[in-house]
Amino acid sequence: SYVLTQPPSVSVAPGKTARITCGGNNIGSKSVHWYQQKPGQAPVLVIYYDSDRPSGIPERFSGSNSGNTATLTISRVEAGDEADYYCQVWDSSSDHSVFGTGTKVTVL
Amino acid sequence: EVQLVESGGGLVQPGGSLRLSCAASGFTFSSYSMNWVRQAPGKGLEWVSYISSSSSTIYYADSVKGRFTISRDNAKNSLYLQMNSLRDEDTAVYYCARDRNSGYAVDYWGQGTLVTVSS
Numbered sequence: 315s316y317v318l319t320q321p322p323s324v325s326v327a328p329g330k331t332a333r334i335t336c337g338g339n340n341i342g343s344k345s346v347h348w349y350q351q352k353p354g355q356a357p358v359l360v361i362y363y364d365s366d367r368p369s370g371i372p373e374r375f376s377g378s379n380s381g382n383t384a385t386l387t388i389s390r391v392e393a394g395d396e397a398d399y400y401c402q403v404w405d406s407s408s409d410h411s412v413f414g415t416g417t418k419v420t421v422l
Numbered sequence: 423e424v425q426l427v428e429s430g431g432g433l434v435q436p437g438g439s440l441r442l443s444c445a446a447s448g449f450t451f452s453s454y455s456m457n458w459v460r461q462a463p464g465k466g467l468e469w470v471s472y473i474s475s476s477s478s479t480i481y482y483a484d485s486v487k488g489r490f491t492i493s494r495d496n497a498k499n500s501l502y503l504q505m506n507s508l509r510d511e512d513t514a515v516y517y518c519a520r521d522r523n524s525g526y527a528v529d530y531w532g533q534g535t536l537v538t539v540s541s
Contacts (some may be wrong), residue, residue, distance in 0.1 A: 315484070339501065345525040345526075345527075347526075347527040348530075349467070349528075352469075356517060356527075356531035356532065356533055356534060357467065357517075357525060357531055359522075359528060359529050362524075362527040362529075363524075363525050363527070364526060368529065388527075398466075400466065400467050401437070402444065402467075402469075402526075402527070402528075403526075404525065404526035409481045410469065410481065410483060410484075411457065411469035411472065411526055412469065413459075413467040413468065413469060414466075415466055416466040419465060
């Protein structure tokens with residue numbers, strides 16, 4: 315089965331840039347979606363199709379995808395960005411949706 | 423406003439059954455594929471099942487295949503998950519989630535309903 319690997323945690327100072335990676339075999343050939351989940355809340359879609367932002371998501375959130383790694387970048391990090399972040403793809407070989415292991419972003 | 427409201431969670435013994443429901447509003451339910459996604463306490467997200475808008479296409483995670491059944495009633499704007507032969511490891515918050523109908527991204531989530539499997 316297809317596996318997506320994320321770092322367990324990322325720490326960043328306010329105003330700086332956070333980069334969260336999502337590793338998978340030839341993930342660059344797939345569409346990657348990213349979700350933000352705050353404690354006690356349902357996830358929120360922040361990036362779809364590698365780099366598109368849903369309406370209402372700040373421009374500070376951006377994404378890229380190439381080779382074996384997709385990346386979610388949060389620029390000018392704010393305290394309110396502290397959350398868990400998950401990547402997700404559709405694995406057409408198994409007809410399964412796959413979520414990454416999740417990354418906890420801590421704002422110092 | 424899109425709303426997804428799950429119900430039907432609760433405490434059930436191992437080997438038991440439970441039926442989850444999701445009431446959808448604020449959009450044309452019959453035009454969208456839907457998913458169930460779960461999250462065990464303190465753990466990450468796990469996709470459970472997918473159903474297309476017309477119910478013609480259904481997929482399951484390996485961990486639930488043969489035990490869970492997804493269905494929908496477009497006339498009632500409702501999504502269901504019938505869970506049989508429940509195991510301890512099925513304990514989780516279950517989310518009803520709308521598919522964006524493109525790329526299999528989920529663009530709206532319910533608040534979730536907790537299922538606890540324990541004796």
